[in-house]
Amino acid sequence: MAHNRCSGSLTSPRVDVLVDTGNTFLDHTVDGFLKIGAVAATRAAAEETFQCLGRGEFPKHKLEDTLKRMFREGACWGTVAGVYVGMERGIERIRGTRDWKSAMLSGALSGALISAATNNGRDKVVMHTITGGAIATAAEFLNCLT
CATH class of the missing domain: 1.20.5 (Single alpha-helices involved in coiled-coils or other helix-helix interfaces)
Known part of the structure; x- marks a missing residue:
């Protein structure tokens, strides 16, 4: 019996943002805020675009609403990520282990x-x-x- 195999690999893109405030704790916190905030903003834009494509129209006021939603969700998700990353770095430093x-x-x-x-x-x-x-x-x- 013949067997066919398919192999390959999938790698995720790596995005590094250089944030240098002079404090590594703050650098990691801001980095987490920016990366996750960008993910949330992109998600909001994708959802709004999908809804507009489904309706077949993209009115000007919808663009303004989309930008506001992107900012709001980016700030919210980014804040949560920043708090988590800051807590994680602080706890790792206190415990001395990751x-x-x-x-x-x-x-x-x-x-x-x-x-x-x-x-x-x-x-x-x-x-x-x-x-x-x-x-x-x-x-x-x-x-x-x-």
């Missing part, structure tokens, strides 16, 4: 801080703390697979 525990702690603290800052109730803060820790831990484990 592992899944640092990711879990920084995700949990970031989730709690962001949730508390948005005036969520105590139950929501706890849920966001757990979710932040779980997502960060999962992401760290996925990074170890590659």
Whole structure:
């Protein structure tokens, strides 16, 4: 019986933004803000473009709304990423090691801080703390697979 194989590799593009404030902690935080903020803005633009293509029109006021949404989502996602990256670097520095525990702690603290800052109730803060820790831990484990 004949077998056919197909092999190849897929690599993701690497985007490096040089941010030099003279403080490596702040550099990593700003870098996380910019990268994830750009992802969120691109996502918002893609969604709006898809909706306009589906309707078959792209009115001028929709362009203004799209730009506002891109800015708003970029700033929101970027802030969350900046808080997480800052927490992660700080915890790694305090613990002296970079592992899944640092990711879990920084995700949990970031989730709690962001949730508390948005005036969520105590139950929501706890849920966001757990979710932040779980997502960060999962992401760290996925990074170890590659």
